[in-house]
Amino acid sequence: MSMAQGRRLTKDFAYSEVKQKIIYGELKPDQIVREEQLAKLLEISRTPLRQAIQMLEMEEFLVRQPNGRLKVASFIKEEVEEIFMIRSMLEGEIAKSAARNATRKDVKVLNEILSNIRRSFQLGDSQVFVSYGNQFHDYLADISNLKTTVKLLSMVKDHANRYCRLMSIYGKWNEEADEEHDLILQCVRNNDGEAAEKAMKSHISSSLKAVIDRIEEKERNGEKWA
Template sequence: MEMRSRRLSKDNTYYALKQKIIDSELEPDQAVNEENLAALLGVSRTPLREAIQRLENEDFLVRQPNGRLRVAPLTITEVEEIFLIRSMLEGHTARSAARNATARDIQRLTLILEQLKHSFQMGDKQDVVSYGFEFHDYLSEISTLKTFEKVLNQLRDRSLRYCRYVSLHGDWNTQADEEHLAILQRIVARDEDGAEQAMREHILSSLSTALERIRGIEQT
């Protein structure tokens, strides 16, 4: 029981710290130290150190030559690589989803997009991001492409970090809402080529928005 509690504490610390980086509560390139992080999370040093090591391995935290820690920066190169990889992989998952989606899947995807649209209309920018990722995650799940899903899961949180950051500094345009709907329409029509193309175009459009926003922030 004690071992299980220790493991839960370690995992909870890791997820809590990672979420604060993803949500930019700990800002890109911000200097951090164990004492401050322990106080912020309300944990002891032991689970914190294990969480830090995991996040260093995942490139969310960076250890400098002097041994001090910083939150990993957001870079043009990284966002380009992440979104280009996503465009290729998720194009295939959309194609497969067009072949495999059941009536129940279509209903679920439709509901997600209704929630996304409502969030957009209400100005809930972070909910827009959450529902967008839920839509993509569900397509990946129903695609049955397990290796694709595994690789996309490895990229997911790094991609989410960029999307959350972009939303904190401005709005996604209405085009993203229309692009999601276009993907769904092609899935409903069993148009595999169209679904793949629509997904690729959507992710590259999102990349363009992210690059524009990040460059604008860097210049201010």
């Protein structure tokens, strides 16, 4: 492996690791991030880390302040509303197409994922619950055959997941999600595209409300995310 390839792999590793720490809440909203601490944590040099940081700044997971210091992006209600609006439109189309394409095998797979969602919810394992929820949505995307729509969705999905995962940490997540996923599955089972689209949009609207409610609750109580 050449030195250039090694640097690229290290940069990609740093990008993925820091991004996941932000999405999963290990790095909290508004938390100050120091290059030397991240480099030590990831056991890498500063050069590839800086390249990774530049990518995360472009994606607005990290924000450079006027004094030059880095911090994790804040939670902003207007941003989450816009993200979930875009997600609703894209995933609505995905659900519609997935329902029309779904085979018996697809319905079986989705039903198994839904069983895992229910089990994790009953056990109170909120992070696993969110992971299975993502798996449910990802499978619908796979069978939708809407490559461009799925590609566009991927551009906002990580931001949406960041909000969803932190909501599961800092409060009860959307308790109606089980019934909402079940309704989507019923529509897919019936190959009813229009109904699946409507059910998906309703589900995402409900998720948005849960996120907004939690953000407003913390604002009222003067609580910090850290």
